[in-house]
Amino acid sequence: MDAELVKILTKGLTIALGGVVPAWAIGNIVGKAMEAIGRNPEASDKVFVPMLLGAAFAEAIAIYALVVVFVL
Numbered sequence: 001m002d003a004e005l006v007k008i009l010t011k012g013l014t015i016a017l018g019g020v021v022p023a024w025a026i027g028n029i030v031g032k033a034m035e036a037i038g039r040n041p042e043a044s045d046k047v048f049v050p051m052l053l054g055a056a057f058a059e060a061i062a063i064y065a066l067v068v069v070f071v072l
Contacts (some may be wrong), residue, residue, distance in 0.1 A: 011069050025042020025058040 033051035
């Protein structure tokens with residue numbers, strides 16, 4: 001394989017996984033948080049902040065993937 005083709009494929013795979021996996025994680029985090037709030041509405045204050053932190057950390061992974069693509 002040509003080196004340029006390998007580089008393009010590597011960038012494509014990195015950005016694909018870097019976009020899909022964090023999106024899945026954020027959906028899972030928010031979905032489980034909404035499920036927990038639905039089961040126990042009084043706990044919404046205790047669930048909301050960890051949900052936001054988890055979503056922010058998952059989003060940071062997508063940003064890292066974007067930076068890696070630009071560095072490659």
